[in-house]
Amino acid sequence: MKKAVVYILLFLPILGFSQWKYSKDVDPFDSVRETVIAYGKGLEDPDFVFAKDGVHPNTTGHFIMAKTILLYLGAEEFKQAKDILSVLSQYKNGTEILAHTITLQKITKDAWLTFVGHERPKMRLGVSMEEARILSNELKIKIQKLVSKK
Numbered sequence: 001m002k003k004a005v006v007y008i009l010l011f012l013p014i015l016g017f018s019q020w021k022y023s024k025d026v027d028p029f030d031s032v033r034e035t036v037i038a039y040g041k042g043l044e045d046p047d048f049v050f051a052k053d054g055v056h057p058n059t060t061g062h063f064i065m066a067k068t069i070l071l072y073l074g075a076e077e078f079k080q081a082k083d084i085l086s087v088l089s090q091y092k093n094g095t096e097i098l099a100h101t102i103t104l105q106k107i108t109k110d111a112w113l114t115f116v117g118h119e120r121p122k123m124r125l126g127v128s129m130e131e132a133r134i135l136s137n138e139l140k141i142k143i144q145k146l147v148s149k150k
Contacts (some may be wrong), residue, residue, distance in 0.1 A: 059084070093146040102148070104139040107132050 051057045057065070063084050070078050081087045087092030109124030126132065 001045070091147065092149055097143055097146045100139050100143045104136055104143070107135050 006029055009099050019148065051061055060083070066084075067078050068083060077090075078087060085094070088098050088149050091097055106124075107127065111132030112126065113120070113123060113128035127135070
């Protein structure tokens with residue numbers, strides 16, 4: 001299960017989550033309702049949204065997607081988790097795992113957007129795809145070692 005957690009954290013943004021969720025005969029709003037109720041955000045903040053631009057989920061939105069997939073895969077230990085920090089607190093090196101995961105995501109995102117010629121204001125130029133692969137592999141090894149030290 002540890003390996004599944006790491007891969008879900010690393011690759012969730014590229015998964016076709018909505019299609020996957022609907023194809024599994026799962027109520028697509030269970031996790032959303034559960035999270036909004038757990039955080040009380042929908043009741044306390046009428047302007048609360050999971051995606052301010054209507055497309056790109058915030059941290060909570062990404063966590064809901066990851067949690068839903070992990071629960072479907074049988075990771076019942078995540079049922080009560082409210083956010084990624086509560087999940088990573090199970091690991092002795094949880095904050096380091098998260099830091100490496102964020103770095104990995106930034107490297108791969110910036111490299112890909114640079115490679116495809118994406119022009120967006122305030123975006124950093126990425127390293128070459130080859131350099132991104134090398135750095136990504138190094139980070140994945142570090143993350144796997146940290147995860148195994150639970």
